[in-house]
Amino acid sequence: MSHSGDPIVFTGSGIVCGAGGTVPEVWEKLNSGETAVRQISQFDASHWPVKVASEVTLTPRELVSDRKLHKTISRTDLLGIYAAEKALENSGLPAYREALPEGEQGAWNDRTGLVVGTGGGNYQSNYDFFPLMTEAIASGEGELYHFGRELGNQVTPMWLLKNLPNNVLCHVGIRGQYRGTNACITNQCASGILAVAEAACAIRNGEADRITAVGHDTPLEPEMVYYYHKLGLMSGRAPRPFDQARDGTVFGEGAAALVLERESEARARGASILGEFLGFGCCNEAMGILDLASDGNGVSRAIEMALESSGISASEVGVICAHGNGNSTSDRTEIAGIRRIFGDRMPPMTAMKWCYGHLIAASGIVDTVMMLEALKNGVIPGIATLRNVGTDLTPLPISSDSVQSEAEIALILCRGFAGVDTALLIRRR
Amino acid sequence: MSVKEKRRVAITGLGLVTPVGNDVDTTWAALKEGRSGAARITNFDASGFSTTFGAEVKDFDPEKAIADRKLLKYASRSHRFALAAAGEALADAGISPTESTSTRWGLAVGAGMLSVDYTDLQKVHQYAAANGEFNADGLLSHDFPGNPLAFCRWQANAGQALLTKQFGIRGYASSVHTACASGGQAIGTALKVMRRGQCDWMLTGGFDSMLNPLGISGFCLLGALSTDNETPERASRPFDLTRNGFVLGEGAGFLVLEDWDRAVARGARIYAELAGDGNSLSAYRITDSPPDGDGPIQAIRQALSDAGITENEIDYVNAHGTSTQMNDRSECAALKAVFADRIGDVRVSSTKSSMGHLIAAAGAVEAAVCCLAIRYGIAPVNANYETPDPDCDVNLVIGQASKQRIRTALSNSLGFGGSNSSLVFRNPEEVKA
Structure with a gap:
């Protein structure tokens, strides 16, 4: 995969999750050491074995002001549309288009794409x-x-129509008249991070000049909690990734979006650049919907693919944001995969689900938005729920506190059902 | 953007499970004749619904198609179609993942939207909503037979999990869903993954089955289905003036993609080159594309440009042609805009006239149909066409299939939500070394 020439950069980001409705809000929460996992309010969970989750507190009107639309879409769509439009606003692209001569706007719209990753529906x-x-x-x-x-x-x-998995694609397109290349990825947890990767590839491939990548999901509903719990995947408290006492994950709801374009275009229109997309890897372990390879070979192959597509070596990675969902097996096999690449020279690592829960389809892209902040601010957020690193995992370069960092390149890992492993590399700019 | 030499991708295997046949040969024979797969619904009691017929897959024996009984437990109806069609495609290609090649094999599929079996919903209803109001605590009842296996069946990438496991595909794997455009977009994704070198082989396709009480409900509520309950076999009549909605089908279609040079080197039978992919967003309405074809036009033009050809080289179009008033009009407007003076030279048919609309599988099944049309030099018939619609005055293949050499074929898939996908298939004889 060639990446010479014009780098792909991020020029806008948007986020909404239990930890807040803006990038600075979520970043601050992440570094406050305080989890946004709270008592479930959307249904009466007082008799449930799982009573907590990380819920978005913005009202539907605050998410999408057009009340008419509320009747024709689902809650997950509200979150996706909100994040996408915040990212676009942040990138300055809508204002830029407004300033174009009217005759050029149509062609500009045709070259503006959308790639969305979604949970695909609910019960x-x-x-x-x-x-x-x-x-x-x-x-x-x-x-x-x-x-x-x-x-x-x-x-x-x-x-x-209310339940179409591709509603965010449809409505962000209609509302903003973005009409270029598009995709709607329904690859469970990997959906959102793959939206970022596919968006970057589409721009490199010349299919579009700018693309908004979105990931959104609302896994929090009784039946989903019930099944996850039955399968032994749920904890009753904020997740404790990589901890000796880790005992599962909890749901979060939310969305994130990133605007991607070529650096030359971004510079020409005077956009601020949040970071650079370097490359990604995606593979799977072919063991069925739930099983994971004990040696972590899917994780290591995804990292290898990402390094190769980025043209960098493992030693250049300055920080890792792990999937770290807090499940014993998932965390253990993830570390096994990471070690296959980095050996005993692992860069500092963090994970974020302790704070805003597991956003399933949105998880990887939410983490990516936060890692862009981490690189920019020179801070790696800690895993605040960490007390003792699991004896099966130690030693690990992780901390419960935020630490200063000069890392330039971040590796973001995201894993999902069907044994899918993805790895994304981004660079500070 | 510098013009790079695009990696050439061959289609070397096909697999189909459709309402007109449970394999490629049977399906193709039916499509040539325009035999209908539509009939009164037998999967469940549909007698009270506004539409009582559909195009069901018939006499499908999952245990014959799928040897692994354990895998079957995790497989929904559409997954079973997928496993059977994918197995046929790999056998047809004569190549499948091995220990040493598994990580270079990828999978990209168009999967149906998350749905549940009516019987599963009945259990939730019984325990947690017997009076009509949902009460979450009902799920905690000791007797509630909530089955994690059923949960696994309905996860967004459950079909993907079964396919990668069954065939040992360990590289890139993903699922997409853009409603009726899903199958086309999945194949487009597979082409891109091949071209960027992340895989050397891809298994790609689509699968869906909405012929169940909840699936058909959504379309009945929208009024999207034909209600010609007395004449199911004539109900799907794309481009006919009297068309009145689509016919819901089910099934799966799969293709094996392979690096062109490798395919040639091993002496594989090459159906076609997967030459181009285009997609656009209509950004107009959820269910319709614009009457002037804006949206589909851009997708078709992109696909032609991606294939490095002009409209002059297309001999056959397998239309999306759902048999709804709006879709067929919009699609014809797009074809007329793209082909302009040549519109009379391009043969057009919608094989949904025979098979019905396979939703997320449609684009994949129709991609396979384009491959067969090229290989056998036959444009399948647009069945059930009687009354011309002045808005749909394209050169339809009517009456019987048209025997003719096809240099390149175009397949359109236009989805609810406004996603448009176009694919271009090139006759291997047209591929210059």
Whole structure:
């Protein structure tokens, strides 16, 4: 993969999660040592084994002001649209387009793309059918017969559209008239980070001149919590990645977005540059939906691919942001994979899910936005819930406190169901 | 942007499970004749729904198609189609991942949207919403039979997990979903991964099955489906003036992509070169693309340009052609804008006239159809066409399939949400060394 010539840079970022609704807010929370994992408010979890999550506290109106749109999209879409439009605003691109001669705006829109990573849907959307199901059972007719016949009287005609996985792509496109290359990635946890990677590749490949990459998800719903808990993946408190006492993850909801373009274009329009995209790797362990290779070979292959595509060596990596979801096996195999590359010369490492929970499809891109801040500010946020590094993992260059850093290059890891491993490399500018 | 030599990508294997056949040969035979796969729904009692028919996959025996029983437990209906079609594609290509090549094999699939079986939803209803109102604590009941296996089946990348495991694909793996454009965009993604050198082989395709109570409900509510309940086999009539909605289908389509030079070196049968990919966003309305074809036009032009050809080299278009009023009009406007004076020379058909609309699988199945059209020199028929629509005056293949040499073929997939995908397939005889 060639990366010579014009580097791809980030010129705008947007974020919303339990830790805040702006980049500075989330950054500050991350460095405060205080978790944004709190009592669940969206449903009564008082009898549940899992009572906490990291919920977005902004109201729907604060997320997307157009009330009409609220009826036709889901909560996850509100978050994605919010983050995308904040990132675009931050990049200055909408204002730049406004200043173009009118005759040039159409072509500019055709060269402006969107790549979105999404969780792909939730269980709750089907609950809209419950009143009808109750009625159908009581009807004395065949249940499905009654269900089908009365469907149109009981459920909104917009039901399907409300639940399309590609709604953020659709509505950010319509609202902003961005009409270029696009994709909607539904690769579970890896969706958001792959949106960043595919956006960068599309620009390199000449498919678009600028792309907004978005990741959004709202995994927090009772049925999802129930299944994750049954599978032994959930903790009852803020996650403690890499700790001896790590016992699972908790959900967070949220979204993040990044605007990518060529450095020459960014400079020509006087945009501020947040950092540079260097390269990425993506592979999988081919062991089914939940199992992980004990030697971490997927993690190490993803890192190798990322290093190779970036044209850098492992020793140039200044900081690692691990997936660190707080699950015993996931954390252990992740470290095994990292060690296969770095041996005993691991650069300082951190992980962020202790603060804003596991955002599933949005997790990797939220971490990327925060790592751009980390490089820019010369600070690596600590893992505040860390007490004792797991004896199966020690020694690890991690800290519970934020530390000063001169790192230029960050490696961000993101893992997901289906044994998917991704690695992204970014550089300070 | 400097013009780089693009890596050439060969299509060397095909696999299909469709409403008109559970493999490539049966499907192709039906498409040549324009035989319909639509009939009264048998998967469930659809008699109360506004549409009571669909294009179901018939007589599909998952245990025959998939040897690994354990894997089957994790597989939803659409995953089973996917495993069968992918297996056929790899066998057809005569090459599959080995210990030494597995990390150079990738997977890119268009997967259906997260849905659940009605029977799974019934259990949640019974325990947590019997009176119609959802009460989360009901799930905590000791008797609630919430099954983590079912959970695994409905995860966004569950199909991907089964495919990579079954075939030992350890490189790049991803799933995309842009509604009806998913299959096309997945193949476009696979092409890009090949070109940027991240993989040397890709298994790519799409799978979907929305022919269940909840799946069909969404489309019934929207009024998107044909309600010709008395004449299911004639209901899908793309470009016909009297068309009144699409026919919901199900199935899977898979392609094996391979580095061109390697394919030639091993003497593989090459169906076509996957030559170009284009995609755009209509940014117009959720369900429609603009009447003037704006959006699809850019996707088609990008695909042609990506393939390094002009519109003059396209002989056949496998249209998205859903048989809805708006889609067919918009797509024809786009074709007329792109092909201009040549529009009369380009044969157009929508094989949804036979198979119905396979949603996330549609673009992948139709990509395979383009490969077969090129290989056999036959443009399949646009079935059920009777009454011309002045807005859809393109050169449709009507009455019977058209025997003709096809130099390059174009396949369009236009999705809800406004994503448009176009792919260009080149006849291997047209590939200059």
